[in-house]
Amino acid sequence: MIRRTVDKTSGSCGESASLRILFEGALWSGSDSYAYVRALRRAGHSVTAIEAANFLPTGWRSKWLRGLRRILEPWLIAEYERALIDMARHLSPQLFIGFKANYVTPAAMHVIKDTGAVAINVYPDVSFMAQGPRLPKTLPLYDWVFTTKTFGLKDLESTLGVRNASFFPPAYDPEVHAPCELDAADRAHYQADVSFIGSWSPKKEMVMAALAQAMPDARIRIWGNTWDRASSESLRSAIEGRVVTGLEYAKCVRASRINLGLLSEQVQGASSGDLITHRTFAMPACGGFMLHERTAEITQYFEEGIDCALFSDNEDLVAKARYYLDHESERAFVAEAGRARALRSGYSVDARIQEVLSRFEIIAARKRRSSGVSESDNPFNRGTG
Structure with missing residues (x-):
């Protein structure tokens, strides 16, 4: 079996051996995690996936059921670990990828590493310290960690x-976005x-209310999610109370x-709030007009007034919203240019997995050299598995 390697700019394909990959992460349609699974499979790799949510019921809403889950959680996590x-x-597996993977235990990580797998984590959130007690213990056990936050590198080392x-x-999913x-x-x-489209936070409520x-x-x-926490009367008619995913x-x-x-x-454990996020790339890829919070980082990916619009504060947000609602043709031009920019600049998840796979090959080669295995004995080169 061969895998197809997609060049992020030209779309041309090369060929190399398929990998046997164990993947831990959310598997619901539209999740960033599942986008990685599909991209790896599109590239020709064998991906076996496991999701912690199949063992820990995350959708329970009633206080009684959530209380029951807290009581049962040690046994549920133990079952998931097994x-x-x-x-x-x-x-x-030759490669283990944990996407966030905050329920993976140190014991499970040691077993995974003992199989000879290269272990890589892709971490998409702001804080490494706000996802429970296991993640800070398991992240140091990975061979490599990719963070989608520039400040995440400093936070990883300091904490x-x-x-x-x-x-x-972050990246958009070409099958969805x-x-x-x-x-x-x-x-x-x-x-x-x-x-x-996004979860509630005090800051987001303040901006939307203004x-x-x-x-x-x-x-x-x-x-x-969780917009039921909002207390602003001006938002009562705006809050849909539903999540939209996938198509x-x-x-x-x-x-x-x-x-x-x-x-x-x-948030706790992070040195900064978000500077870019998943929706920074997903909305333009969908062909939508994006009015984005201004940061130094977004201007590295999109150009204001050409393929996105930016706002600096609430007053600027209101002014830009009024302007673009009144200028339909300009809004359509920016939306079309935003999608074109996302496509030609390699902002898709397919480009991201090539970075993950390149890092895997570097680490795997280093491990082979340290163990005295020659490249001719490399099963990755022979295409086995």
Whole structure:
């Protein structure tokens, strides 16, 4: 079996041996994690995936059920740990990828490493210290950590002593984040003047409330988790109380005249809040018009007024929203240019996995040299597995 290697700019393909990969991460359609699984399979690799949510029910909403989960959690995690260890021993993977992987235990990591696998973590969140007690113990055990936050490198070293790490930005999923046709039902369901797709935070509520108060006649809609925590009266009619994922995410972006890129604030264990995020790349890839919070980093990926619009504060947000709602042709031009920029600049998950695989080959070669294995004995070169 061969894998196809996609050049991020030209789209040309090369060939090399398939890898046997064990992948830990969320597997729901539209998740960043599952995008990596599909991209690895598109590249011709054999991917066996496990998801902690299959063992720990994350969707329970009632207080009684959440309390029951807290009581059962040690046994649920132990069951998950056994399943992960069994998979590693039976599969004997060449590469283990943990995408966030905050339920992976140190014991499981040691078994995975003992199989000879190279272990790489892709970490997409702001803080390494806000995801429970296991992650700070397991991250130092990986051969390499990729963080999608530039400040994550400093945080990894200062909090966990991890230096085997590098940055790459988030990515869009070409199977999900693409322009889609909308029928009348889609437009009725998702149409908006301004929309935000993402989870609640105090900062995001403050920004959205300021916009809603300044533009009471605009149709503003908010989709995402935990917005029931919002207390602003001006947002009552805007909060949908639902999550949109997969193709529905793309439809929502296409049906909104303006899509907001709001960033998470600084949390415990992080030296900064978000500077770019997943939606920075997903919204333009969907062909939507993006009005994004201004940071120094976003200007490295998109050009203001050409392929995105940026705002500096609440007053600027309101002014830009009013301007672009009144200038439809300019808005359409920026949206089209944003998608073109995302495609030609290699912002897709397929480009990201090439960085992961390149790092794997460097680490695997180093391990072979240290163990005295020659390149001619390298099973990766022979294409076995």
